[in-house]
Amino acid sequence: xxxxxDLNVSSGVALALTRRQLMQRAALGAGALAIGGLGFPxxxxxxxxxxxWASATLDIEDGWDxxxxxxxxxxxxxxxxxxxxxxxxxxxxxxxxxxxxxxxxQGGSEKELxxxxxxxxxxxxxxxxxxxxxxxxxxIPYITYEGKTYGIPAVINADSMIALEDKVGTVDSxxxxxxxxxxxxxxxxxAWINSAIFTAMYLKESENAPIAEPGNLxxxxxxxxxxxxxxxxxxxxxxxxxxxxxxxxxLVANEEVWVMTGWEPIVYAARERGIDAYYAAPKEGYEGWGxxxxxxxxxxxxxxxxxAHALANALLAxxxxxxxxxxxxxxxxxDNNVAYAEANPDAFDAKAVKELADHVKAKxxxxxxxxxxxxxxxxxxxxxxxxxxxA
Amino acid sequence: xSNRPHGAGRFxxxxxxxxxxxxxxxxxxxxxxxxxxxxxxxxxxxxxxxxITPEWTLASYSALxxxxxxxxxxxxxxLALLTAGIATFxxxxxxxxxxxxxxxxxxxxxxxxxxxxxFTSALIRAFAWRLVLGRTGIVNEALVGLDIVEQPVEWLLFxxxxxxxxxxxxxxxxxxxxxxxxxGRIEPSVMRASEDLGAGFWTTLRRVVLPLAMxxxxxxxxxxxxxALGTSTEIQLLGGAGDSSIAIMINDVMRVVNFPLAFAIAxxxxxxxxxxxxxxxxxxxxxxxxxxxxT
Numbered sequence: 001x002x003x004x005x006d007l008n009v010s011s012g013v014a015l016a017l018t019r020r021q022l023m024q025r026a027a028l029g030a031g032a033l034a035i036g037g038l039g040f041p042x043x044x045x046x047x048x049x050x051x052x053w054a055s056a057t058l059d060i061e062d063g064w065d066x067x068x069x070x071x072x073x074x075x076x077x078x079x080x081x082x083x084x085x086x087x088x089x090x091x092x093x094x095x096x097x098x099x100x101x102x103x104x105x106q107g108g109s110e111k112e113l114x115x116x117x118x119x120x121x122x123x124x125x126x127x128x129x130x131x132x133x134x135x136x137x138x139x140i141p142y143i144t145y146e147g148k149t150y151g152i153p154a155v156i157n158a159d160s161m162i163a164l165e166d167k168v169g170t171v172d173s174x175x176x177x178x179x180x181x182x183x184x185x186x187x188x189x190x191a192w193i194n195s196a197i198f199t200a201m202y203l204k205e206s207e208n209a210p211i212a213e214p215g216n217l218x219x220x221x222x223x224x225x226x227x228x229x230x231x232x233x234x235x236x237x238x239x240x241x242x243x244x245x246x247x248x249x250x251l252v253a254n255e256e257v258w259v260m261t262g263w264e265p266i267v268y269a270a271r272e273r274g275i276d277a278y279y280a281a282p283k284e285g286y287e288g289w290g291x292x293x294x295x296x297x298x299x300x301x302x303x304x305x306x307x308a309h310a311l312a313n314a315l316l317a318x319x320x321x322x323x324x325x326x327x328x329x330x331x332x333x334x335d336n337n338v339a340y341a342e343a344n345p346d347a348f349d350a351k352a353v354k355e356l357a358d359h360v361k362a363k364x365x366x367x368x369x370x371x372x373x374x375x376x377x378x379x380x381x382x383x384x385x386x387x388x389x390x391a
Numbered sequence: 392x393s394n395r396p397h398g399a400g401r402f403x404x405x406x407x408x409x410x411x412x413x414x415x416x417x418x419x420x421x422x423x424x425x426x427x428x429x430x431x432x433x434x435x436x437x438x439x440x441x442x443i444t445p446e447w448t449l450a451s452y453s454a455l456x457x458x459x460x461x462x463x464x465x466x467x468x469x470l471a472l473l474t475a476g477i478a479t480f481x482x483x484x485x486x487x488x489x490x491x492x493x494x495x496x497x498x499x500x501x502x503x504x505x506x507x508x509x510f511t512s513a514l515i516r517a518f519a520w521r522l523v524l525g526r527t528g529i530v531n532e533a534l535v536g537l538d539i540v541e542q543p544v545e546w547l548l549f550x551x552x553x554x555x556x557x558x559x560x561x562x563x564x565x566x567x568x569x570x571x572x573x574x575g576r577i578e579p580s581v582m583r584a585s586e587d588l589g590a591g592f593w594t595t596l597r598r599v600v601l602p603l604a605m606x607x608x609x610x611x612x613x614x615x616x617x618x619a620l621g622t623s624t625e626i627q628l629l630g631g632a633g634d635s636s637i638a639i640m641i642n643d644v645m646r647v648v649n650f651p652l653a654f655a656i657a658x659x660x661x662x663x664x665x666x667x668x669x670x671x672x673x674x675x676x677x678x679x680x681x682x683x684x685x686t
Contacts, residue, residue, distance in 0.1 A: 085648045089442070089648040233633065240630075254526065379438070381647075386458055389463070
């Protein structure tokens, strides 16, 4: 029987770098899942067994054995590919609800899934640890629908942009991404989920554009944002739109771009290669994102609702947060992690756990707009992105 | 004298039985999915369920034109044609050396050398070009170091130039191998006859070798064209900001679960490729490649 002291983990930062790689690999499986029909309905299940179908971000690998000892819940983890589109399709038109009990995916799809009755609301009275989630994480707008909570933040972070100190100095605004003086030296991510919101945040905060919610743009707002991006693309502002962990690192490490929107671990990877990179704190704010657990309707139908709630509670109890932090450098938004680490000093470094939590809290102390993987007009986003590609 | 192929007569039935499993597999995993994709492309997309409903519509095909996707089809086709053309141009001399001027052992070694790029993934192959063509890459370092340019040349990377370089390097073997097979079948006596009749090197190449090798040349061109048409890796890694291709566009559409539109794009490409192959056969007599079969 494994204990938490058996875990083979190294520094959180170093291992955080593997998370994106894992997500990429996971995405390869998403296409197959999208069409459905690959799995079979479960003919039997144990009362303490939960099929957890989530982004690889949430996988603690060997840690699940210890998690079972701690919580009594036997978690069978399956990577869902992280891409919300195929996950939603598999739930709506496939057989995911026949197979899986609890889901975990980047936030934004909860409302659509709830409207279609594909997921069930969490009964927060059965999740005592929910009250320990940091308030601002509980306030994420899209985790509730009609007053009920459908998503429980399991991992929280916030993204901004990576800059090269010796090339652009200290920057504090996304304006630098669109600065003509840096033509051909900037980049954004090849994903409307992130690039549209970053641009909307800049236009709203620094250009007074009539944008209400950067994470959920109306057709008119989306037009403003995308026309702005198209203009700058035509002007040759962007060196490239990057895609994936290794591309992001290469662009910064080889100084192909001097500033780009992206993930914080890229900074650490670039520094390891001797590049003077830093993660900017833009005045327009960060793009916050959450990876949330959802209760699949199938679990309720199979009488596994209570076990699913016990799982949601256990994910917030401390061990999972400490392990995930060490394994991938990501933060479960509760102070239970620090308390658990302090109570188990031979397994976890409480100081490191606290530093990681404080780092994320500091980002959220300022302005944050939440990433929304399924904005109301998501089909329109894709159409505009195609126009941007063609521009 | 009978013109019936060997497959005729008493061997016909057992031959067909022998081929039946392969035929079933081909139909099952090749043709049936294509038919399903084509049928579903004419079904309706239900935004409430993110799924398709069996209501016939041309909406997805209409969306192909309404949402600026046709330029992607045209651009991808143009890039694939350019890549296939360049690959064919460079493949012919290589195939000539392998197929006509090498002993079997050296031919094998040379073919293996050409296939080495396939020992690694497409991602790695394309990524390596970023390190070669980038601002701090080998080429720019050399150009700047030799004082040929003052500043690194920006268009070497993240451009159509880089995409074509990456695709030609990756897919050259697809052009070389069919040419080698055809060139290797040209009888030396034919070459000697040409020489005896007073033809020089270029005349023999133009009037004897090229016509005989044409089926292999066309096959090589088509192989590269088809593979280049379906790729996304080189365009994503080496192309300009947000450059698209048919494969990237289908992936984008699948991410928003608009399956009928994705199927419509795929069906359009299948039809387009079929037309290309049929036209190529009509004009260039591709079937000559197989004229020895079944005789």
